Amino acid sequence: xxxMTAVTVPVAEPSPKVETPFQRFRAEFFESKIAxxxxxxxLIIVLLAVFAPWITPQxxxxxxxxxVMDGRLPPGSEAFDGYTMWLGSDGSGxxxxxxxxxxxxxxxxxxxxxxxxxxLIGMAIGxxxxxxxxxxxxxxxxxxDLQLSFPASLVALMMVAALGKxxxxxxxxxxxxxxxxxxxxxxxxxxxxxxxxxxxAAQCLGISRFRIVFRHILPNCMAPLIVxxxxxxxxxxxxxxxxxxxxxxxxxxxxxxxVLIANGFEYMLSxxxxxxxxxxxxxxxxxxxxxxxxxxxRDVLNPRLKx
Amino acid sequence: xxxxxxxxxxxxxxxxxxxVVKAVDGVDFTVSKGEIMGLVGESGSGKSITxxxxxxxxxxxxxxxxxxxxFNGEExxxxxxxxxxxxxxxxxxxxxQDPMMTLNPVLRVDxxxxxxxxxxxxxxxxxxxxxSRDALGLVGIPSPEExxxxxxxxxxxxxxxxxxxxxxxxxxxxxIIADEPTTALDVTIQAQIIHEAQKLTRQTGTxxxxxxxxxxxxxxxxxxxSVMYAGRIVEQGGxxxxxxxxxxxxxxxxxxxxxxxxxxxxxxxQIEGMTPNxxxxxxxxxFGPRCHARTDACGLQPPIEDIDGxxxxxxxxxxxxxxxx
Numbered sequence: 233x234x235x236m237t238a239v240t241v242p243v244a245e246p247s248p249k250v251e252t253p254f255q256r257f258r259a260e261f262f263e264s265k266i267a268x269x270x271x272x273x274x275l276i277i278v279l280l281a282v283f284a285p286w287i288t289p290q291x292x293x294x295x296x297x298x299x300v301m302d303g304r305l306p307p308g309s310e311a312f313d314g315y316t317m318w319l320g321s322d323g324s325g326x327x328x329x330x331x332x333x334x335x336x337x338x339x340x341x342x343x344x345x346x347x348x349x350x351x352l353i354g355m356a357i358g359x360x361x362x363x364x365x366x367x368x369x370x371x372x373x374x375x376x377d378l379q380l381s382f383p384a385s386l387v388a389l390m391m392v393a394a395l396g397k398x399x400x401x402x403x404x405x406x407x408x409x410x411x412x413x414x415x416x417x418x419x420x421x422x423x424x425x426x427x428x429x430x431x432x433a434a435q436c437l438g439i440s441r442f443r444i445v446f447r448h449i450l451p452n453c454m455a456p457l458i459v460x461x462x463x464x465x466x467x468x469x470x471x472x473x474x475x476x477x478x479x480x481x482x483x484x485x486x487x488x489x490x491v492l493i494a495n496g497f498e499y500m501l502s503x504x505x506x507x508x509x510x511x512x513x514x515x516x517x518x519x520x521x522x523x524x525x526x527x528x529x530r531d532v533l534n535p536r537l538k539x
Numbered sequence: 540x541x542x543x544x545x546x547x548x549x550x551x552x553x554x555x556x557x558x559v560v561k562a563v564d565g566v567d568f569t570v571s572k573g574e575i576m577g578l579v580g581e582s583g584s585g586k587s588i589t590x591x592x593x594x595x596x597x598x599x600x601x602x603x604x605x606x607x608x609x610f611n612g613e614e615x616x617x618x619x620x621x622x623x624x625x626x627x628x629x630x631x632x633x634x635x636q637d638p639m640m641t642l643n644p645v646l647r648v649d650x651x652x653x654x655x656x657x658x659x660x661x662x663x664x665x666x667x668x669x670x671s672r673d674a675l676g677l678v679g680i681p682s683p684e685e686x687x688x689x690x691x692x693x694x695x696x697x698x699x700x701x702x703x704x705x706x707x708x709x710x711x712x713x714x715i716i717a718d719e720p721t722t723a724l725d726v727t728i729q730a731q732i733i734h735e736a737q738k739l740t741r742q743t744g745t746x747x748x749x750x751x752x753x754x755x756x757x758x759x760x761x762x763x764x765s766v767m768y769a770g771r772i773v774e775q776g777g778x779x780x781x782x783x784x785x786x787x788x789x790x791x792x793x794x795x796x797x798x799x800x801x802x803x804x805x806x807x808x809q810i811e812g813m814t815p816n817x818x819x820x821x822x823x824x825x826f827g828p829r830c831h832a833r834t835d836a837c838g839l840q841p842p843i844e845d846i847d848g849x850x851x852x853x854x855x856x857x858x859x860x861x862x863x864x
Contacts (some may be wrong), residue, residue, distance in 0.1 A: 241638040253644075253645060319797070430641055430644070432635070433597055433635055433642070436632065436633040436635075437628030438624050438628035439654060440658070447646070450647040451643075452645055482694060529595060
């Protein structure tokens, strides 16, 4: 025991390239071709939606630009104003290409906004439940159970019926329909993390409860939260389309994807397939690409599936 | 030497559905400044619970039911949570067994170390960073700047335990409770870690309670040793006295079961039976049913007695020592 300084030398390791967990995650994510393509498709959809006003010939919300004379034109027809309607037009003369891009804007806004808000609310409630324990946890989790026993579409439908039409009301309805999924996920993960030794070690360092919950436990719950977040965002988008299709979502003057599909529904049997099919395909691509990304995220982020 | 920690009559019980588990049932010891005390016992003997009682992290259904823990003269058994929180990591630190588990996997080493300083002192981040770097250097980590930027998964087990030890020493605590800090490491790393810990306690005057089941570790490290069995300290004394001339039959048995060079070819001594069920301890001396030196007197609980400058809970210390020879 007299002089062991010589022994300490072998612990020198070759200095590792400092790699953040995020860099590792990114490398693993792009290993999958399907997920990469899906992410690409989703990004293209987002870009199309964001730049819609500059890349579409018509503003479907501006009634002065919409002419009933252009109604129900098949794909490739020329509009009264001289531009080509590559995807045809709907019953009220809206260029479907323009309408779909503007519709995607609304759908994505509604989906992402409700997804993020529901995530934040559900996360906070789930963390409180996990950390408080006891009666508070029991009450919160029974409310979550109660809510999850109803289908999300039913809850959303009831909320929209009660709140009325409009983008803000739809978002609120979707948040109310979806927060419970996040709360349940966060609580389950946080309970596991809370029992881990690093939490005990942090307590032994005299770090405050608040910091332990938000700095130590929460970041370790992010993986399942991100996965649930992507899947729930996709489901929020299709829920919004469902509500609009049923006529309780967004008004005719601000057509979202769901409204467009509903508009074409009555023409399906008369052979004017394009009015419903093209918005339907847009919705399909959006939801499927998000879900594929979400699926792969689950594989990458789940340590139990690691090779 | 002044006493940093005085534990007397400490009882920590767990009130479970199956009954009361007396995990710690009347423990007394004192640790002086700069002293390393080994707390030895088998799994479930209550040694870790003793450590957690001192730092005030006993979770329900457990609680300290009796006794006093005086830290620098201040009573901290069942003290207010705010007071305990200001002591933890600041005046009393803890080092855990598994370094793979005790560092937060998503936070960088510097974040975790700086946080430990800022939780107790209002210094600038830069100062905290410099102190963290110096602390890593002190425990023998090469190029500490680089390690500070690393995530725990990028460090080896020994390296992580060094980080944990550096973190425990960051605020120059008066007492460190090390709960089997070398059990999860291989023997060479173990030797290095023990060396670093010993060096640091000498440099800083920090007292240390080294909880372990490994007598060999304690023999080379501690100045005093307390042997625990079924929630009680059965023998306590200077390390050389206890290791060379154990008096309690349990200590005798533990030491006899360690293979040594001069017992080559002979059968190792074996303690009969199994560890007792903590819910249903034997009457009288808890070690009685397994003891090779038991007499009729052992049906009663032996009191703590001072013999040859050590304290002992046994009626027949002489018989115990002779049996193994």
